[in-house]
Amino acid sequence: MMSRIYLFDWGDTLMINFPNEPGHMKDWPKVEEVSGAYEVLKTLSLNAKIFVATGSQGTSSTLMQIAFARTRLAPYICAYFCPDNIGYEKPSADFYKTIANKVGAEMAEITMVGDNLVRDALPALSVGMSAIWLNTTHQENTNKVDEISGLIELVNKR
Numbered sequence: 001m002m003s004r005i006y007l008f009d010w011g012d013t014l015m016i017n018f019p020n021e022p023g024h025m026k027d028w029p030k031v032e033e034v035s036g037a038y039e040v041l042k043t044l045s046l047n048a049k050i051f052v053a054t055g056s057q058g059t060s061s062t063l064m065q066i067a068f069a070r071t072r073l074a075p076y077i078c079a080y081f082c083p084d085n086i087g088y089e090k091p092s093a094d095f096y097k098t099i100a101n102k103v104g105a106e107m108a109e110i111t112m113v114g115d116n117l118v119r120d121a122l123p124a125l126s127v128g129m130s131a132i133w134l135n136t137t138h139q140e141n142t143n144k145v146d147e148i149s150g151l152i153e154l155v156n157k158r
Contacts, residue, residue, distance in 0.1 A: 003130060005105050006044055007081075009114030010054035010064065013134055013151075014041075014073060024059065026066040033071050036152035041076035043155040053081045053099055053112065055090025055119055079103075091123035100129075113154065121145045 011017035015025065016032040025031060041050055052064060064080040081099050088095040100107055107128030114120025114134060121131035122143065132154065133147040141147050148154060 003048055003111035004109040005049050005051065005103055005111070007051050007053040007099065007110060007112045007124070007129075008041075009112075009116065009120050009134075010052050010056060012115045012136075013113060013120075014052065015067065015071065024063050024067070026063050026070070031067060031070045033073060034151055036150055036154075038072045040151045040154050041073055045076040049078045049103065050076050051079050051081060051099070051103060052077055053090070053095075055095070056082055060084045091119040093123060093127050096124055096127045096129060100127075113151075117141075117143065117145060 061080040112124035
């Protein structure tokens with residue numbers, strides 16, 4: 001069954017994080033969507049709400065909106081969550097619980113998609129959400145978390 005709500009991590013899940021670029025992504029000379037991100041958000045948004053949930057320090061929902069507005073992804077995103085507007089750091093359980101409360105959903109209705117097993121998938125699972133690990137580097141999955149090696153698999157699997 002498809003989730004009603006998807007939370008996506010930001011850097012290296014929806015948009016490529018260029019580690020040598022200083023400052024906020026909104027100011028980078030170039031921003032780039034992760035391969036498949038547009039197709040996935042466009043498809044999932046037909047039947048689900050999509051949110052961004054990042055642990056990125058020093059950002060705000062406004063700065064995130066400006067960065068996403070430079071891509072084709074922004075029209076599909078309902079809201080942006082980060083420590084600045086949640087009040088908790090990722091990967092704390094309270095980070096995920098607060099987001100569930102803000103979107104008005106039960107944990108079981110939410111799927112977290114992210115590229116970091118420890119900061120994205122495992123904490124989401126610990127509070128009762130579903131989780132999908134975007135494991136593009138093919139790390140060993142000893143936790144048996146649902147995983148994909150590319151975002152496009154999200155719509156091909158469902």
